[in-house]
Amino acid sequence: MFNKITGNIDFIFAIILFCIGLYGLTVKKNLIKKLIGLNIMETSVYLFFIALGDVRLGANIQYWGRTPIVLDTVKARAGIEFMVNPVPTGLILTAIVVSVSITALGLALSVKLYEHYGTLDTSKMKK
């Protein structure tokens, strides 16, 4: 049991971060706090992806396409049995760009709303 928890600690942290972010996004009234919650949620998914590519977790997550690109050549040349899966890293680089654009647009719209209403509190905006 304890072995299962320590072996999957990355995934457990990813789920905890996801829930914290969901709380921030849905419960908090302040627009900036909502956007921070959104970013925490996104970060948790990045953590999840990166943990999927980790070598040490090969025993826990035996996904099929382990080290898909260079396994055969690396094995032949350097004798390395396991290596980090490069695909999740590539995916996350793309996803970070997407998340930065969403955050930037959200902050720009928040500034517009602050100029008009004088507050960032969503419950005070409808007058």
Add this chain to the structure above:
Amino acid sequence: MGSHLQVLIPVTLILGAFLIPILERWFRKLLEPLVIGITFFCLIYSCLLLYGIYLSPLKVFQYFVGFSWNAKTLLITGEPIGIVLQTDLIGGFILVLINFISFLAAIYSLRYVPQNIPDGKKGVYYTLFLLMTAGMSGICLTGDIFNLYVLFEVANLSSYALVSIDGEAEAVEAAIKYLLISALASIFIFFGIGLLYGATGTLNMSYASNQIRKVLLSGHDTFLFSYRYLIFASLALFTAGFGIKSALVPVHGWLPDAHSKAPSPISAMLSGLLIKVTGIFLFIRFYFSVFRIQDGLYGDMFPAFILSIGAISAISGSVFAIAQKNLKRMLAFSTVSQMGYILIGIGFFSRDGLTGAVLHLFNHSVMKSALFLSAGAIFYKTKFTRIDELKGLGFKMPVTCACFTIAALGMVGIPPMSGFFSKWILGIAAIRAGFLPVSIIFLLGSLLNAIYYFRVIGKMYFFNRDSLSVPAPEAGMRELPESIYIPIAILAFAVLFFGLGSDILLKIIRPGVEYLWK
């Protein structure tokens, strides 16, 4: 077998989007002709692509981006390295729909945009317009899950900015509400992709579907057995994400604000295309191509759950619409109820149901675009937004109001219009699948549709000519500029044409649906 058109369509649109800021700086007069030309060429390209897929023996085109198909580029598992664009008949069909509506919306924008959007923002508007079209076209073309996610975000991000483009506080408020809820949906989808990748080790849709099948058929004693929980969790996350994106009733709150505050051509694009491509089409893509729920490996409860969500949306969306006073807001709530109908068609997981759902998707897209563009034309001419201001308008703006009436009758489901035939196929599918109560929901929903659409038509035609609250346009003046009423007239003609000629569409949809069962 593949075609270069699969790459050419999104690349043309994206190149156009990045040319526009340059043109806006130095050649302002070329801006609109460029946009109309690009969308027109993409319409022709997509028709050619659909025709090619229709004639091909396998009914699917595969294009390997940046590599060729040979033994060196395959992994041990047999999947290709890199991104595969895989377009089947349903994807090609939706692609034609996207480029058709966006071409008409681009013509419509020619005169609508200068009047309603600040002058300096014209270039931004057209850039975002083309990026949104490119994102949606790419979603229909791709066969790679992560590529799909990136294109999904391109389409969504442009739509957030387009909702708030006129810079008024109400529109900005609607846009940020839309952004926060929709970003939540895209994180759910992203997490779902992560779980799916963890369980299957591939991002290619057809290989992922093979691996999911292996996991679901594996016995208790194998190590694959525990992976099924990852697959169920990712199915749940995808359902939640696409459910939010297609505005099904418990999570529809963002739609009425965003769709009614946006400029009218954008409302037509959002309500007619974006919500369907990023919501309903991805439901079809994931449920039928990736998870393959139609094979019956997920039990009976899942279809029943999808059907009940669809039924709740269909009825309550209409009930909300009856209470609305603003014309565009009423049309937005009507979209919620029609999304429910399409989801019911998917929820049968039968060939008839899916045929009806795709046909209703097409018909609703054409009709709702016609309605939003007519509402925009009324606003362009008279600045009216409320329903009770439309008294006697049918005599002052005959062409617009006639087109509005045709499309509204189609939404209700009066026989010669196209809405009737798709609802008919959905009703037949309900009876064949053994869900007789669901066909009653279709009847009840049509009745509710009739209540709120006939109220608007009644306001337009059954009042005295003199009761119009603004002076009539001067004699000799045209009703509207051509670039505004021609798109509406084409769409209204399409409502009639595809009503009487729905066989043409079914000839494309039926083999496409059949392909998903292979």
